[in-house]
Amino acid sequence: DQQVKQNSPSLSVQEGRISILNCDYTNSMFDYFLWYKKYPAEGPTFLISISSIKDKNEDGRFTVFLNKSAKHLSLHIVPSQPGDSAVYFCAANLKTSYDKVIFGPGTSLSVIP
């Protein structure tokens, strides 16, 4: 079951630069998309979400872009900080099933000071 894909298992970025994390999905019935961040020994922490009717949502240093025709979304972090180093999960909800968050495999981001 690969409904949510994150093809880059890891990413390294210099502090102060932009981090771009990519995500692709296959299910056109997804209604909301979410990004979660996870530090070791902690649970996933909600970062930002976007409804399928929008193409951009911004919250401080974090911006999520959605391209529905390409079934692609991305998370931009600018400027990147060392504390942003974590695993980032792209996730989605179906309109018929808001209870169930479907996670991608995650991308490990390292921000180098």
Added chain:
Amino acid sequence: EPEVTQTPSHQVTQMGQEVILRCVPISNHLYFYWYRQILGQKVEFLVSFYNNEISEKSEIFDDQFSVERPDGSNFTLKIRSTKLEDSAMYFCASSRGLLAGLTDTQYFGPGTRLTVL
């Protein structure tokens, strides 16, 4: 800031034994969830719980699993007879519960690492 807590942080058990994983959701939340993450794999939805009953469950959540809210604060996941493949991180989550038709942010606990020997 309120947070979801889980106990124990690490549980080791023998195959075939019953385990109970415990969670205290955020106090004013109405929806509760369990997820698991097998080492090296994705976080997977197991079950959601609302108004003292299961609202949705995945194909993973078979008869070996059960959930309960035994009192006003705890939410538990029981695995009746553990198997080696049940070894994973188990995450509890809770959400406030919004109007129908809207997604609702789920807040996750730190997880319980279950090791089945």
